[in-house]
Amino acid sequence: MGPTMPPSKKAQSPSSGASASQGMSPPYRQGDAATAASEAEASDLSLSLSASFSKAEDEELTSLSWLHESTDLLNSFSHSGLRSVSPLQDPDGQHSRSPSSSSPSLEDALLGDAHSAYDLAAGANRKPPYSFSCLIFMAIEDAPNKRLPVKDIYGWILEHFPYFASAPTGWKNSVRHNLSLNKCFKKVDKDRSQ
DNA sequence: TAGCCCGTAAACAAGC
DNA sequence: CGCTTGTTTACGGGCT
Numbered sequence: 001m002g003p004t005m006p007p008s009k010k011a012q013s014p015s016s017g018a019s020a021s022q023g024m025s026p027p028y029r030q031g032d033a034a035t036a037a038s039e040a041e042a043s044d045l046s047l048s049l050s051a052s053f054s055k056a057e058d059e060e061l062t063s064l065s066w067l068h069e070s071t072d073l074l075n076s077f078s079h080s081g082l083r084s085v086s087p088l089q090d091p092d093g094q095h096s097r098s099p100s101s102s103s104p105s106l107e108d109a110l111l112g113d114a115h116s117a118y119d120l121a122a123g124a125n126r127k128p129p130y131s132f133s134c135l136i137f138m139a140i141e142d143a144p145n146k147r148l149p150v151k152d153i154y155g156w157i158l159e160h161f162p163y164f165a166s167a168p169t170g171w172k173n174s175v176r177h178n179l180s181l182n183k184c185f186k187k188v189d190k191d192r193s194q
Numbered sequence: 195t196a197g198c199c200c201g202t203a204a205a206c207a208a209g210c
Numbered sequence: 211c212g213c214t215t216g217t218t219t220a221c222g223g224g225c226t
Binding site for chain 1: 199201202
Binding site for chain 3: 196199203208210
């Protein structure tokens with residue numbers, strides 16, 4: 001159905017500057033991701049990030065060019081993305097953060113900074129400056145196994161972004177919508193992780 | 195202006 | 211039967 005598509009139609013803004021205002025909207029590249037999804041093995045619960053740390057089985061998801069920067073992404077989050085909505089600041093990739101900090105807790109990086117920044121920037125009462133894709137990504141990343149059932153994703157979001165607690169329930173629909181739409185998120189058998 | 199991305203709403207199906 | 215989950219479609223707004 002749609003093999004007619006270069007793996008990377010835009011891959012990544014050639015000029016990092018392009019994604020300025022979207023400094024934090026990298027996780028999805030619907031275009032490619034959508035194509036790459038030809039798999040249909042899993043079929044139950046928990047969602048997990050497709051590429052990132054998984055392995056080869058996600059080859060098809062390789063299209064997740066954005067994930068290849070998963071770590072970078074996170075950094076981006078904590079650094080430029082949220083900091084202060086400052087689009088890019090480290091085009092050179094000059095991350096002052098521990099380069100080899102595998103990820104003691106991405107959450108730390110994400111929430112730590114993200115939350116902080118977010119909190120500082122607006123307060124947990126405001127709509128988070130991240131797209132649903134980002135939120136979902138963070139939630140899953142925050143999970144020990146990199147996978148979370150939908151319910152937990154809701155919970156995670158509510159926990160970290162109280163804004164949604166008082167927000168209309170429509171956001172859940174949006175979450176699910178993103179989950180389905182972005183092939184970046186993959187469904188995995190419940191057996192494997194419950 | 196056009197195209198792309200995102201958010202939201204809604205409809206529908208399937209499973210529990 | 212009702213709720214949750216998953217998928218899909220459509221529309222509008224913002225940004226480049």
